[in-house]
Amino acid sequence: MLRKKIAAIIEGAxxxxxAEGTIPHDLHISPFIEIPREEGNGDYSSNIAFSLAPxxxxxxxxxxxxxxxxxxxxxxxxKIEPAGKGFINFYIKDRTWQDDLRLVCDQGISVLYPDAGMxxxxxxxxxxxNPTGPLHIGHGRGAAVGDVLxxxxxxxxxxxxxxxxxxxxGRQIETLGESTYLRWKELQGEKIDEYPKHLYQGEYVRxxxxxxxxxxxxxxxxxxESVKVMSVFASDEVMKGIxxxxxxxxxxxxxxxxETSLFDRNAVNxxxxxxxxxxxxxEKDEALWFRTSLFEKDEDRVLVKSDGEKTYFASDIAYHRxxxxxxxxxxxxxxxxxHHGYIPRMKASIEALGKDKxxxxxxxxxxxxxxxxxxxxxxxxxxxxxxxxxEVMDEVGRDAARFFFLMRKCDAHLEFDLDLAKKTSNENxxxxxxxxxxxxESIFRVAGENGFDMESVKNADVSLLSVKEEISLIKGxxxxxAVLDGSARSFEPHRITFYLLELVGKFHxxxxxxxxxxDDAGITSARLLxxxxxxxxxxxxxxxxxxxxxxxx
RNA sequence: GCGCCCAUAGCUCAAUUGGAUAGAGUGUUGGACUUCGAAUCCAAAGGUUGCAGGUUCGAUUCCUGCUGGGCGCACCA
Numbered sequence: 001m002l003r004k005k006i007a008a009i010i011e012g013a014x015x016x017x018x019a020e021g022t023i024p025h026d027l028h029i030s031p032f033i034e035i036p037r038e039e040g041n042g043d044y045s046s047n048i049a050f051s052l053a054p055x056x057x058x059x060x061x062x063x064x065x066x067x068x069x070x071x072x073x074x075x076x077x078x079k080i081e082p083a084g085k086g087f088i089n090f091y092i093k094d095r096t097w098q099d100d101l102r103l104v105c106d107q108g109i110s111v112l113y114p115d116a117g118m119x120x121x122x123x124x125x126x127x128x129x130n131p132t133g134p135l136h137i138g139h140g141r142g143a144a145v146g147d148v149l150x151x152x153x154x155x156x157x158x159x160x161x162x163x164x165x166x167x168x169x170g171r172q173i174e175t176l177g178e179s180t181y182l183r184w185k186e187l188q189g190e191k192i193d194e195y196p197k198h199l200y201q202g203e204y205v206r207x208x209x210x211x212x213x214x215x216x217x218x219x220x221x222x223x224x225e226s227v228k229v230m231s232v233f234a235s236d237e238v239m240k241g242i243x244x245x246x247x248x249x250x251x252x253x254x255x256x257x258x259e260t261s262l263f264d265r266n267a268v269n270x271x272x273x274x275x276x277x278x279x280x281x282x283e284k285d286e287a288l289w290f291r292t293s294l295f296e297k298d299e300d301r302v303l304v305k306s307d308g309e310k311t312y313f314a315s316d317i318a319y320h321r322x323x324x325x326x327x328x329x330x331x332x333x334x335x336x337x338x339h340h341g342y343i344p345r346m347k348a349s350i351e352a353l354g355k356d357k358x359x360x361x362x363x364x365x366x367x368x369x370x371x372x373x374x375x376x377x378x379x380x381x382x383x384x385x386x387x388x389x390x391e392v393m394d395e396v397g398r399d400a401a402r403f404f405f406l407m408r409k410c411d412a413h414l415e416f417d418l419d420l421a422k423k424t425s426n427e428n429x430x431x432x433x434x435x436x437x438x439x440x441e442s443i444f445r446v447a448g449e450n451g452f453d454m455e456s457v458k459n460a461d462v463s464l465l466s467v468k469e470e471i472s473l474i475k476g477x478x479x480x481x482a483v484l485d486g487s488a489r490s491f492e493p494h495r496i497t498f499y500l501l502e503l504v505g506k507f508h509x510x511x512x513x514x515x516x517x518x519d520d521a522g523i524t525s526a527r528l529l530x531x532x533x534x535x536x537x538x539x540x541x542x543x544x545x546x547x548x549x550x551x552x553x
Numbered sequence: 554g555c556g557c558c559c560a561u562a563g564c565u566c567a568a569u570u571g572g573a574u575a576g577a578g579u580g581u582u583g584g585a586c587u588u589c590g591a592a593u594c595c596a597a598a599g600g601u602u603g604c605a606g607g608u609u610c611g612a613u614u615c616c617u618g619c620u621g622g623g624c625g626c627a628c629c630a
Contacts (some may be wrong), residue, residue: 013628033570034569035569036572036573037568037569037572037573037574037575038573038574039618041573045572045573047571047611050572050610050611053610054563054610060610083573084572084573085556085573085610085611087572087573087609104601129564144600153578155591161622167591167630170629170630171629171630172629172630188605198620271617280582283630286628287628289628297556298556299626301627301630302627303630304628307628309628311629311630312629313629314630336558336626337558337623337624337625338625339625340557340558340624341556341557341624341626342624342625343557344556344576363578364557364558366558366559366623366624367623367624407565407566408566409564409566409567411558411559412558412559412566413559415565417565420579427578427579427592428589428592429578431592432578432592432593435592435593436593438592439589439590439592439593442587442590443590444589446589446590447589472590482569483569486569486570488616490570495569496565498566499578501577502576502577505577508593508594509593509594509595511589511590511593511594512585512591512593512594513594513595515588515589516587516589517588517589524581543561551562552588552590553592
């Protein structure tokens with residue numbers, strides 16, 4: 001918001017210089033404006049003089065001096081100063097900040113939501129774990145990241161749909177059926193010499209087999225038929241568990257898209273026909289291949305195996321084609337980082353469908369290392385020694401789990417310290433944020449008890465907020481706009497987490513230094529107004545993260 | 554062997570996408586509750602940003618080559 005006004009001040013000076021002939025008429029450079037790291041360097045800063053220097057053959061300092069002389073304060077700046085080797089620093093008036101706070105108070109927090117999406121439709125597909133076993137902690141990370149990203153995009157002008165792709169066709173489901181069949185036979189009293197290693201080892205398979213008997217499901221005569229029945233039954237049961245876990249984790253999907261539905265509608269065959277017609281697919285060694293190499297630096301990949309079975313890649317193309325059919329402008333896929341080798345062929349297939357490959361944005365979720373007593377806990381779905389999302393939630397709670405998942409860039413390794421997440425102490429960062437929210441609420445309680453009319457606070461005189469820390473807090477509140485904007489444009493949900501920690505740090509510091517409820521009713525009122533909006537931003541930020549904002553703790 | 558990601562304070566991580574003196578938390582040391590919640594705050598200490606070059610006014614960020622770690626390279630999912 002202010003950034004645009006700063007840009008206008010610079011543009012004004014450039015125009016002036018062009019008119020005076022200090023700068024050639026045909027020279028146009030769009031100024032880059034940033035917020036300096038150090039507060040001493042002003043509220044905004046521009047490096048425009050550096051960009052102009054080689055073209056004007058003058059030193060950056062000299063150019064900065066000329067520009068500043070021709071600049072106006074634009075009604076928002078206290079002063080504009082040259083600094084360093086050619087930076088131009090803008091110092092904003094307290095009054096400007098106060099006016100903006102007034103604006104947020106009058107118009108609501110949504111004025112801090114930037115319109116980055118401009119109404120574009122986004123499909124965000126995440127988790128999409130095969131229904132062959134419960135969600136483990138890695139899926140939990142993907143669930144948290146996807147959910148939070150959806151919240152962010154929802155606030156920044158996108159239409160978002162959350163979707164879970166259910167791989168309910170294929171070999172793995174069959175393996176689950178086989179596993180269930182064997183466990184079922186065990187329960188029938190049959191001796192199984194050795195339970196094969198390639199089958200699912202988890203305890204949940206036994207539970208499902210038991211449920212089968214409990215529900216009186218009719219089992220066919222032959223093994224082949226039985227496995228088919230059990231594949232469907234078992235994967236449905238597992239899926240129910242997954243949905244329940246996700247809901248408990250606070251993640252709700254708009255749509256569960258079944259892979260089998262693509263086959264039911266003949267969508268996979270249609271897609272393959274399309275590719276063949278375009279000559280993007282060819283037959284070799286009795287298999288059907290996709291010409292990945294035509295679009296990307298990658299090898300050609302098999303769509304239909306020589307035994308006639310279709311690969312996952314084939315249905316994946318059909319699935320993404322379907323997404324475009326449904327009118328989405330941007331497709332976001334969250335994958336485990338071990339699938340990164342899959343990106344080129346997927347991008348290639350998008351191009352083959354005649355779409356822009358940049359319409360597909362793949363976010364890779366790096367693995368989570370779970371630490372217990374400072375030592376890593378191993379996990380693998382097959383072996384059954386995984387740690388489930390449910391277990392982690394039960395142990396550390398939903399708030400801590402979600403917060404921890406969002407403290408890292410999603411493509412960076414995450415060390416999840418169970419002991420730390422479990423601590424209800426100051427070492428746990430999630431409490432740091434929640435505590436601020438509760439603390440502000442507590443101030444409101446006391447103010448109310450002292451007979452302060454909280455309704456009248458809305459009309460407080462914001463110009464009474466003149467303490468350095470108060471101006472800093474206002475800046476922090478207004479920064480929400482830029483953080484949301486950057487977070488949405490870069491698809492980086494973790495920025496919200498860092499922002500909240502920083503914002504809340506400013507508050508705690510202010511709280512310890514300055515009393516809010518003082519004798520002067522005007523000042524008290526103004527401070528309560530500031531905290532009211534601050535609390536609203538904290539609450540909204542926590543809501544984005546899917547973390548609760550308690551009034552007491 | 555080829556490709557992708559990572560390497561920053563003792564530990565876990567940031568650094569506004571190329572900006573100014575590289576910042577937090579944690580741990581260590583010392584301090585602050587008769588007043589709105591001490592799950593908090595203040596201060597000190599902690600660095601050749603893995604190594605070596607290159608690009609330029611300026612590099613943790615971009616390029617090249619090493620070293621070390623993770624992950625991929627199926628007619629698997």
